[in-house]
Amino acid sequence: MVDLEKMRTIAKETVSRDDVRYLIGWRQGTYGFRVSPHFMKGPEEAEKLIFSPLCSNNLATYLTLTEKLPVPRGEQPDSRKIAVMVKGCDSRAVVQQLIEKGIERERVFVIGCPCEGVLDLKKVEEKFPGILSPVEVEWSGDKIIFTLPDGVKEVPKGEVLAKKCLSCRYPNPVMSDITLWDEVKSLGDGNYEDVKEMEEKNPQEKWSFWKDKFSSCIRCYSCRNVCPMCYCEDCVLDRLNPQWINRSANISENSAFQLARAFHLAGRCIECGECERVCPVDIPLMALNRKLAKEVREQYEFEPGLDPESKPFQSSYRPNDKEDFIL
Amino acid sequence: MDSMKLSKDKLNSFVAILAEQKQLYMPQAEGETLKYSPVNAKVQPDLVFSNTAVPAKSVVFPQVETLFRYEVEKTDIKMPAGEEERVLLGVRPCDARAMSIVDNLFSWDVDDPYYLGKREKTIVVGLACQKPGVNCFCSSVGGGPASTEGLDVLLTDLGESFLVKPLTEKGEKLCQAAGEIFEEASSDDLNSAEKLHQEAAALISRSIETGGIPEKLPGLWESGIWKEVSNACLGCGICTFLCPTCHCFDIQDEIEGFEGRRCRMWDSCMFGEYTLHTSGHNPRPTRRERTRNRINHKYNYFVQKFDVIACVGCGRCISSCPVNIDIIEILQQVKEAQ
Numbered sequence: 001m002v003d004l005e006k007m008r009t010i011a012k013e014t015v016s017r018d019d020v021r022y023l024i025g026w027r028q029g030t031y032g033f034r035v036s037p038h039f040m041k042g043p044e045e046a047e048k049l050i051f052s053p054l055c056s057n058n059l060a061t062y063l064t065l066t067e068k069l070p071v072p073r074g075e076q077p078d079s080r081k082i083a084v085m086v087k088g089c090d091s092r093a094v095v096q097q098l099i100e101k102g103i104e105r106e107r108v109f110v111i112g113c114p115c116e117g118v119l120d121l122k123k124v125e126e127k128f129p130g131i132l133s134p135v136e137v138e139w140s141g142d143k144i145i146f147t148l149p150d151g152v153k154e155v156p157k158g159e160v161l162a163k164k165c166l167s168c169r170y171p172n173p174v175m176s177d178i179t180l181w182d183e184v185k186s187l188g189d190g191n192y193e194d195v196k197e198m199e200e201k202n203p204q205e206k207w208s209f210w211k212d213k214f215s216s217c218i219r220c221y222s223c224r225n226v227c228p229m230c231y232c233e234d235c236v237l238d239r240l241n242p243q244w245i246n247r248s249a250n251i252s253e254n255s256a257f258q259l260a261r262a263f264h265l266a267g268r269c270i271e272c273g274e275c276e277r278v279c280p281v282d283i284p285l286m287a288l289n290r291k292l293a294k295e296v297r298e299q300y301e302f303e304p305g306l307d308p309e310s311k312p313f314q315s316s317y318r319p320n321d322k323e324d325f326i327l
Numbered sequence: 328m329d330s331m332k333l334s335k336d337k338l339n340s341f342v343a344i345l346a347e348q349k350q351l352y353m354p355q356a357e358g359e360t361l362k363y364s365p366v367n368a369k370v371q372p373d374l375v376f377s378n379t380a381v382p383a384k385s386v387v388f389p390q391v392e393t394l395f396r397y398e399v400e401k402t403d404i405k406m407p408a409g410e411e412e413r414v415l416l417g418v419r420p421c422d423a424r425a426m427s428i429v430d431n432l433f434s435w436d437v438d439d440p441y442y443l444g445k446r447e448k449t450i451v452v453g454l455a456c457q458k459p460g461v462n463c464f465c466s467s468v469g470g471g472p473a474s475t476e477g478l479d480v481l482l483t484d485l486g487e488s489f490l491v492k493p494l495t496e497k498g499e500k501l502c503q504a505a506g507e508i509f510e511e512a513s514s515d516d517l518n519s520a521e522k523l524h525q526e527a528a529a530l531i532s533r534s535i536e537t538g539g540i541p542e543k544l545p546g547l548w549e550s551g552i553w554k555e556v557s558n559a560c561l562g563c564g565i566c567t568f569l570c571p572t573c574h575c576f577d578i579q580d581e582i583e584g585f586e587g588r589r590c591r592m593w594d595s596c597m598f599g600e601y602t603l604h605t606s607g608h609n610p611r612p613t614r615r616e617r618t619r620n621r622i623n624h625k626y627n628y629f630v631q632k633f634d635v636i637a638c639v640g641c642g643r644c645i646s647s648c649p650v651n652i653d654i655i656e657i658l659q660q661v662k663e664a665q
Contacts, residue, residue, distance in 0.1 A: 029651035031533075032461060036651035037559040057650060065561065067613040130461050132532050216358035218381065218390065220595070222563035226649055238600055247579050247592050248391045278649035280565050281380060282359035 002051050002113075002139070003181050007085075010111060010178060012043035014083045020109060021080035024062050026055040032131045033124050037062065051085075051180075052137045053144055056118045056162065058272040059084050060093035063103050064231035081107055087115035089164070091173035092270035092305030093228035099305070100268075100312055102231055112176030114184045117157065117165035119144065121277075124160050128153075164273035164286060167191065174306055192294045198287055210255070216281040217254040219247070223275035223285055224261060229268045236260060262288040267296040267313040270305040328499045330492040331509035332516055333482075338489070342416065343368040344505045349450070350413040352386050354379045363415060374417045374484075377460045378641065382571035383422040384429065386415055387445040390568075391592040394441065394578070399585045410448045414501065418453045421465045421641040423477035425571030426451070431633040432574055441591075450497050453478040454489075455520075457527050462642030464533040464655060470639050472527035483520040490520040535658045537626070537636060543661060544627040548619075552660045557618035559650040564595035566621065566644035566652070572637045575601070596620050622657055 007025075015023045027038035027048040035054040040046065063082060071077045086094060094110055097103045116139045128135075128148060136147040144160055146153045158166070165171075167188035173179060201209065224230045224237065236244050237257060245260065246253045262285075271293060275285040296302055299322060302313040310316070333341055345351045346368035354376060355364040362381035395404040430446065433439040456463075456472035465471055475481050479498030483490040490512055493499040502509070547553075567573040577594035580587055594601055597618075602611045611617050629637035638654070645653050 030653040030656045031645075034651040039558040061561070062559075069612055132461050213358050216360040216362075218564075218568050218593075220564035220568045221598075222561060222565050222649055225561040225563040246581050247577060248581060248590060249592065250391065274649075278561075278563070278565075280360075280569060280647045 001181055004049070004051065007051055007113070007180055008046040008049050010180065011040060011046045011049055011083075011085075014109060014111065015040050015046070016043050017081075019080050020083050021078060023083035023085075023111075024059045025049045025085040025111075026051060026057065026059070028134045031134065033119070033121055033128075033135055033137070051113050053117065053119045053139055053161075054121075054137050055087070055113075055115075056121070056274075056277055058087075058090045058093055058226075058228055058274045060086060060090045060097065060228040061226055061274070063094065063108060064097060064228065065225075079107065081109045083109040083111060085111045085113055086173050086176065087113055087118070088170040088172050088174065089115075089168065089270055089272040090228075091175050092170060093272060094305075095175050095308050096229060096268060096270055096305035097231070098308040099310055105308070110173070110176040110178075112173030112179035114172045114179065114181060116171065116184050117161045117168065117187060119160050120162040122282075127155065127160065161187075162273060162277070163194075164271055164276075167194075168271075175308060192290060194287070195290050195294050198291065211251060213283045214254040214258055215251050217249065217258065217283060218281060219249045219254065219257065220280060222278045222280065223283075226274045226278045227265070228272065228274070229265055229270070230261070236264075258283070258285070258288070261285075262292060265289055266292040267300070267302060268304050269293055328493045328502065330490055330512045330517060330520075331502065332485075332512045333489045333491050333509055335488055337508045338372055340508055341505055342366075342370060342372045344508070345414050345416065345452075345501075346370070348412075348414075348504060350411050352413060352415045354417055363418075372416070374454055377456075377458055378419050378422070378643070380643075380647075381569065382425065382641070382643065383415055383418045383451075384425060384571050384574075386413065387426060387449055388429070388442055388574060388593075391590055392441060394589045394591060396586070396588045399582060399587055410444045412448045412450070413445075414450045414452060416452045418451050418478070419456055419641070420453055420472060420474040420476075420478065420481075421456075421463075421470055421639040422571045423451050423453050424465075424470045424474055425477070425639045425641070427477035428572050428629075428633075428635055428637055428639065429574050431635070432629075435632075450479045450501050451477060452480040452482065452498075452501070455481060455483045455524060455527065457484060457523060459527060459531045460642055460646065462533060462645040462655075463531050463640060464535060464642060465640035466528060466531050467534045467537055468636050468638050468640045471524075472531070473524035483523060485516060485519055485523070488516075490516055492520075533642070533655055535655050536662075537658070540658060540661055541627050541630040541636070543664075544623055547661060547664055550664050552657075552664050553615045553619040556652065556657045556660060557614040560597070560614040560618055560652055561650060562597055562599065562614050562617070563649070564593075564597055565647045565649070566654075567595040567597055568593055569643040569647055571639060571641055571643070572625070577601075596624070618652075618657075622654070622661070626658070626661075 023040040025038045026035050029036045138145045142157050143154045169186050169190040171186050172183045245256045269289040352363045353366045354361050361379040363383050363386050393407050397404045433442040475494050479495045481492045493502045575594045576591040578591045580589050603609045625637040
C-alpha cells in the first residue's frame with residue numbers, strides 16, 4: 001500500500017543528510033492528470049511529494065542528465081549523493097547505468113517505490129477530456145480511482161494502464177537503499193505477444209507500417225533525451241564530422257535515426273516506455289525496443305538492469321554461447 | 328465584401344474549387360499526427376479537431392527547405408523553383424496570428440525571400456475555434472478564438488453551414504472565384520456567429536495577465552527561478568518545434584555523390600548544440616540558460632524589437648511537454664519573483 005506519510009518522512013530524512021545533495025521525486029503537475037518531477041533541496045519541500053498511478057516519469061534519467069559545469073579553480077566538485085525515487089522499471093535503469101559505469105554507486109541513494117502500474121495519459125485524457133484542475137488518482141485492487149471535479153470515478157485498470165505495465169514483470173525495485181512499502185504482485189508474465197504480431201508481418205507490411213510512423217518524426221529528440229540509457233556525452237546523432245545522420249527530417253534520415261537509436265539500446269533498454277510516452281507524434285517506439293529485448297533475451301539469455309555486478313551483455317562471453325563461430 | 332454563407336453540403340465543392348485553382352493544404356493525419364499537408368480536389372474535408380499537433384507554420388516555414396542546389400567542385404548554383412499559390416484551409420486563429428507575428432522577423436533587417444515568397448503566395452482561410460483546448464490561453468496574449476489577424480478569410484461553423492467572412496483583398500478574390508456556391512448571410516447568421524465567438528471565448532479557462540512581464544524579465548536574469556523551472560527539462564525540442572512562433576533554423580550542406588544542396592531546417596534553442604561555439608565554449612551551457620532564453624525571446628526580446636509578444640497562447644508547449652513544464656506557470660513565477 002502506498003504510504004505517502006512514510007514517503008515524505010523518509011524524503012525529509014534523506015534530504016537532510018549531509019551527504020545528499022538533492023532528492024528527485026514526483027509532485028502534482030500544473031493541471032489535470034499531469035505530474036512533474038520534483039527536485040527537493042530541503043525537508044520543507046517534502047509535502048509536495050506524491051506517488052500515484054500518474055507517476056510515469058522515470059526519474060533515473062536525471063542521474064545522467066545532470067549537467068556538469070567546469071569546476072572553478074581551487075574548488076572541489078560536489079560529490080554528494082543524488083537521492084532518487086524509483087519504480088520497478090526505473091530501478092532497472094539505475095542498475096543498468098551502474099553496470100555500464102555510467103554512474104557510481106556511492107553517488108546515488110535509491111528509494112524504492114513498489115508500483116502497481118502507471119496510466120497511459122492518452123487513454124485517460126480521452127476518457128476524461130478537458131479537465132484543468134489537478135486530479136487525484138489512486139490504485140485500488142484491479143481498479144483505478146479518479147477524484148474528478150464532478151465526483152469519484154472507478155475505472156478497471158486494464159482500460160487505462162500503460163501498455164508496458166500490462167506485461168511488466170518487475171513492478172518492485174530490483175535494487176534500492178530503502179523500499180517504502182510492501183512488494184506488489186507483477187501483472188505480466190513477460191510474454192512477447194505484441195512482438196510476435198509484428199514478426200508475422202512480411203517485410204513489405206513492416207516497411208509500410210514503419211514508413212508511415214517514421215515519416216511523422218519531427219526529430220525533437222525527446223525519445224533520446226528522456227531515455228535513462230541514452231547518456232553518451234557525444235551522441236552519434238549530434239556528430240558533424242563525420243555526420244552519420246543528416247539533420248534533415250525525411251524518411252531516409254528519420255529511419256536511420258530511429259534504427260540507430262533502437263540498436264544502441266539492444267540489451268540495454270529496460271522497457272520503462274518513456275520514449276513512447278513522450279513522443280509528440282505517437283511513434284510506437286517500444287515495438288522496436290521490445291523486439292530487440294526479445295532477441296537478446298532469447299539468443300543471449302540476458303536481461304539488462306537486474307544485477308549491478310553483471311557485465312554488459314556485449315562484453316560478456318560464455319563458452320555455451322549458441323553461436324559456435326565465435327571461437 | 329460582405330459575409331456570406333456556405334452550406335455544409337457544399338463544403339466538398341468549395342474544397343474542390345480551391346484545390347483546382349491553387350495548391351490546397353488541409354490538416355491531414357500523418358501516422359497519428361495531424362499536420363497541414365497538400366491535398367487534392369477529392370479530399371474529404373474534416374475540420375473537426377481542436378488543433379493540429381504540428382502548427383500551420385510548417386507550410387510557410389517547412390521543417391526542411393532547400394535554399395539552393397549545386398554540384399561539388401563547380402561554381403553554379405541552382406535556385407529552387409518559384410513558389411506556387413497556395414491556400415491553407417481550417418487554420419486556427421492562433422496559428423494565423425503566429426504567422427503575422429513571425430512576418431516581423433523575416434522582413435526585419437533583411438527580407439527573407441524563402442519565407443516571404445511562400446507567405447505572399449499563401450491565402451489563409453481560418454476557422455474560428457469553438458472548443459478551445461484545456462491549455463489554450465490565446466485571449467491572454469492578444470488573440471482570441473475568432474481573432475482575424477493573419478487570416479484572409481474567417482469561417483465560423485454555424486451548425487448546418489459556415490459563415491464566410493473575407494478579411495483581405497486576397498480573401499475577397501478567393502471568395503469571388505468560388506462565388507456561386509455561397510448564399511447570402513442574414514443578420515441572424517451574423518448574430519449567431521458573434522454569439523458563438525463569445526461563447527468560445529468564455530470557454531477559455533487558463534489565463535495570465537501579461538502586463539509588466541516584458542519590463543520585468545531583464546531584471547530577473549540571475550534570478551533563482553530559472554534553475555527552478557528548468558530542473559525537470561529534458562532539453563528536447565518539443566516546445567520549440569511545435570511552437571507556431573518559433574522560427575529558428577540551422578543551415579546545413581547535404582551532399583550525395585556530387586549532388587549537393589544547402590538547406591535549412593528547424594533548430595531549437597533548447598538544444599545544447601544551438602549555441603555551441605567551435606572553440607567548445609557554450610554561452611548557454613545548461614538548460615537553465617536555455618529555458619531563460621526561450622521565455623525571454625518570446626516575452627522580452629521580441630516585444631522590445633517588434634512590440635508584440637511572440638506567443639499566441641496555443642498551449643502546445645504545455646500539452647506536449649513530457650515533464651509538465653508549463654509556460655503559464657513560469658510567467659506566474661516571473662510575476663511573483665522579487
